[in-house]
Amino acid sequence: MSQVDELPVKRVSRVARPELDRRQALSFLAAGVASGLAACSRPDEQIIPYVRMPDRLVPGEPLKFATTLALSGYGRGVLVSSVDGRPIKVEGNPKHPASLGATDVFMEAAVLSLYDPDRSRTTLHEGAIAPAEAFRAAVLGQNRLLKQRSGEGLRLVTGRVSSPTLLRQIDDLLGQFPKAAWHAYDPADDGSARAGAMLAYGRDIETVPHLARARVVIALGADPLGHGPDQLRSARGFAERRQPQNEGFSRFYCLEAAPTLTGAKADHRLALRPAIIGEVALAIAKSLGAAVRDAAVPDHLKELVRKISADLNSSPGSAIVLAGRTLSAEAHAVVHWINARLNAPVDLIDPVGRTPAGRQPQALDELVRDLKGGGVDQLVTLGVNPVYDAPADLNFSDASRKAPFRLHAGCYADETAELSNWHVPLSHPLEAWSDLRSIDGTASLVQPLIRPLYRSHTEHEYIALLTNGDMASPRDLVRRTWQAQAGADFETWWTRALHDGVIAGSAADPLRPAEPKLPQMPEPRAASEFQVVLQPDPSIWDGSFANNAWLQECPKPLTKQVWGNALALNPEDARQLGVSVGEVISIRSGGATIEAPVLVEPSAALGVGCLTLGYGRHRAGAIGNGIGCDATRLRTTKNPWTIAEAVITRTGRNQEPLTTQNIVRASDYVSELYPVRKVAVAARTLSAPEAERPPSLLPEAPPRSGDGNAWAMVIDTSVCIGCNACVVACQAENNVPVVGPEEVARGRDMHWLRVDAYDHGTATNPALGFQPVPCMHCEHAPCEPVCPVAASVHDSEGLNAQVYNRCIGTRFCEANCPYKVRRFNFRGYADGQEYANLGFESYLAQKNPEVTVRARGVMEKCTYCVQRISSARRAAERDDRTIGTDEVRTACQNACPTGAIVFGDLNQDGSSVNGRKSDPRHYALLGHLDTRPRTTYLADVRNPPTGGDGK
C-alpha cells in the first residue's frame, strides 16, 4: 500500500552572503527602490497575429464541432468547443441518441487528458526513444516474415471495436494474413450477459432497454443509472418517468450486492448476496409460469418476490427486468425469458463489433494459451493495457514475454508498453479521424479538433501499416468506409454527417428472435464465506483514466472518496471482522493478496465487500501512479466480478481513505435538508405554511436591472442520479483547479459544485438521495456584508459576484456562508503551486479564456456561469433582441443527463425555471435563515410498493 505523497520540498542552495559596508548597502537600497519604481510602469507585451489567417476563425470566439468519444469502445456523440484551435470543453450532442445532449464524467474529462504531459509522445524501442523510421523498418521486416507464413504467429489484441472503419481494416488484415488471429477484451465487460444470450437465444445478442417506456423496472444486480456507455440514455429514460404530475410514474426495484446509483434512486432496494439475487430471478420466472426448479429464496424475501411478480403482471408491455454483472449466465438467460414473457420494452439487436465479413474477436484466454504454447511471434496490442487489466489468473505479463516481437500502441507508455519491444504513441480521440458505434448501433464520425500534439498516429494508421506496410490517411479510410452507404452525393452526405455528429438511420434494427430457452440453473452453493464484489470505478472506470486529475479528485457518488479506492464493508461485517474505517486490511483470494483501506458503508450487503477497479497502477503517469490498490489481481477469467471466498485479515496499519465527507445520515438533519415525498402526495404543496420573514437590515428585494433579468436555478433532486457530470463540467468550464490528496485531506477541495448525499432511509435499509449544491446566490447573501473590501457584491441581475482582484483573502465570506459553497485558494493551485505536474505548459491550453484563472489568496465560487450569461446578453444586444427563453444554459445544466438542473430568468414568462418554482415540491435549502436563495430545489419523490408503507 503506498502512502499518500509527501509534500514536495524544494532544496535551495545556500546563497553566499557578501560582505557589505554602509556605502554599498545604501547604494543597493537605492537601486532596489529604483527598480521597484520601474516595476510600477506597465510591462511591455507583444501581440502576435497570424501570417495567413485561417478562414472562419475569429480570435477568442469558440467554434463547436461534433465528434464522438468512446467508453469501453461504445461511442457517445459530443459537441466540443474549440477556441483559437484548441478544444477546451466537451458538451453532449443533442442529436446523438447515446448522449442526448448530456455528458458523463469521462466525456468531460477527455479534454484534460488531451493536454496531459504524461502522454506518450515518441516511439520507444526497449524503453528508449527511437526514430520512427526504425519502427517502420522493424514492422516492414515483420511484415515480410508474416507474408511468407500467411500471418501465422500474428496476434492482434484490441479493446471492444465498434468502429466500422477499424472493423473493415481488421478484415483486410485477416484477409491478408489468414493464419493470424484477432482478440478483443474489455475489462468492464459483462461476460455472463453474452453467455446468457447464447444460452437463451443460441446467438450473441445485445440488450438495449428502454427505460422511458417502462413503468416497473426490476434491476437484479444491474446498474442502468450507473456509469457506463449507456448511462446517459438510461438516465434520460429514467427521468422521463419520474414526473409525479404525469401518469405512469415508474417504480424501481433494485436488488444488488454492491451499492450503486440505481440502488440509491430505487423505490425499493435490498442488498443481497449475488447468488441470492440469481435465485430471486428464478423465483420471478417461476411465478410467471416458467418450468424451472424451485428457487432457494430465503423466507423473508418471498413476500418481496410476490410483490414484484404482482407488479410485473400489472404492467403488461411496460415492465422490464435487468440483469447485471454479478449474475451467472444462466440467470441472464432466465431474465431474457422473463422479458420475452412480459413483452418488455427492450430491443434485442446484433451486437456491434462484428466485421463486415462476419468475423468476431476471440477471447483473451485463448491468446494466453497460444502465447504459453509458443505459437505467437508477433503480439500487437492496440489501445489496450492487458498487462494491467487482464484477469490476474491469465498472468498476461509473463505470457506476453514469450512472443519475440511485442508492439504496443497506446496513449500512455503504460504497464504493457513497459513489457513491449516497441511502443508507439496513439493519437487522443480529440486528435483523430475515426468512426464509432454506440450500444444501440448508431454510428457517428470522429473528427479531430486539433492536429496531433505529438508524433502519434491513430489505430487506423497502425493497422494499415501492419497490413500493407504503408500508413494510409485515416480520413481517407473513414471516407472509403462510408462511400458505399452514402449513395450518389457523397460530399453532401459527408458534410452533413460531420455537422450533425450522427449518421442518420444507422441504429441497429431490433431482431425478432425465437422464444428464449430456459436453462437449468445449477443449485446454489450454501455460501457463507465472505465475498468481494468488484465494480468499474465511477471516477476512473477500468483504470484508463487513472492519470486524469479531474477524475481522481472527483468524489465517488456513494462514498465521496477521492484519490484512491477502499473496501466498502457493511457495519455488521466490520464489527465481526474487528475493523474500522481507515484500517488497512489484506484481501486474499485464490493465491492473490491485495491490501486496501476499509470504508464502512451501510448500503453494502452482509457478507459482501465492494471494491472498485482501476487503481494501483505504477505506470499511469505522475497523477495516477501509486494511488489505491489494484483489484485486478483478484480477478479470474471465470469470476471477474464476484470474488468468492475472500479472506480478510487485519494488517495493523492505517490509511484513512480521503473523502470529501458530505454524506449526512442524522435523520433530523436529513428531513430538514432533504425532504422526500411519496408520489401519492407529491402533487400537494408542503404542508407547513411559509414562515414569517424575520426582520433584516438588508433591502427587501435586490436591485432590479433595467434589462430585467433575474437569474435563478432549480435542481430536481428526484431525478439527480449523483453521476457527478455537473461537478466535472463546472471544473472544465470555470478553470477550477485540482488540489491533490494532501490538500483534500485538509478539507480544501475546490469543486465549485458539490453533490451532497443524504441517507433518508433507516439504519438497516439505507436510501441515498443526491443534492447538488452550487452557490445559492442568495438575495440576502450573508457573504456580502462581511467582506471588508467589497469583493463579494450583488449584481443587478441577482447574481452574487466575486471580484477576484479586490479579494484580499480574509475568508470571512466563507465563514459566514451557511451553505459552505465558497472555496479559497490556500495555495496557488492554478498559479505556481499546482499539484504534481498540473502546472505543465500544455495544461494552459485547456483553460477557458472567458474565465479568470485565480491566483493564491483569492476566494472563488460558482458564478451561475456569468461568462455564459454575459455571452448570451452580448450576442442578443448585438442583434438588438432580448435573450431568448431558456437560451442561457449553465455548464452543469448542459452536462446533466436527467435534466435535474434548470437555470433561467425568473422575469421571463414561460421560462422553465419559473415552471419549477411553482412546483408543489419546491423548497429552499435552509430557507428559515432568510437568505432567500435563488438556487432552490424540488423534493425527492419515491414510489413505495403497493400494500406497504414503503420500506
Add this chain to the structure above:
Amino acid sequence: MQIFRPGADTIAKVLLASCGAAPILLVGLAYGIMSSPYATGQDVTRNQPIPFSHQHHVGGLGLDCRYCHTSVEKARFAGLPPTETCMTCHSQLWTNAGMLAPVRASLAKDEPIAWQRVNKLPDYVYFDHSIHVAKGVGCTSCHGAVDQMPLMRQAAPLTMQWCIDCHRAPEKALRPREAVFDTGWSPAKNQEQLGRELMAKYHIRVDHLTDCSVCHR
C-alpha cells in the same frame, strides 16, 4: 544646562506636523504616480517592428478601421491584421521599400510580425469590443485621433475611473452606429440630449453597466 539646541523645538514641531501630513502626501504621491502616464501608459508612443503609420493609412488614404481590425464587430478582440492583409496592397505598391522589408520577410518565412501592444487593460478586466461598437461607442472615443498618429500611442488613461465615468453617463460619448468608424466625428453641442436619445434607441441601461461582474469575472 541645556540638553536641546535652540532649533530643537522647531524640529519637533515639523516632525509632528509631518506625521500627520506624510501619510496624506504619500497617498497623494502614490495616486499621482499610478494615474500618471508612467503607470497608465497614456500618450506613450511605443516602438514597433515596422513603423506603421495610421496617419498615412487612415487619415491619408481613408482606410476603414475594419479593413484590418476585422473582428471588432463580432468578438471581444478587435484583431490585428495578419501579414496577408498588409500584402493585399503592398504586393503591388511600394513592393521594394526598405521600410516594408520586415513585412515581406514575414510572409516569405511564415513568421508573424511581433507588434508591441499599445492599448492594454489589466488581465483581471474583461473587455468586449463588439458590444461597445454595437451600442454606438466610436473607435476614436477611446483610441483618440488615430488618423493623426504617425505612430500608435494610447490616447486614453484606460483606468477604471475613466471607464466608469462613461459607464455611468454614456450619453456623453455615444454616437449613431453609422458614425462609429468615422474618425472625424466629434460630439455635437447638444451631445447629452442626443446621447440620451441614442441610449433609448439602442436599449442602453446604466444600472447593469456599473455591476462589478460586467468586467471583473
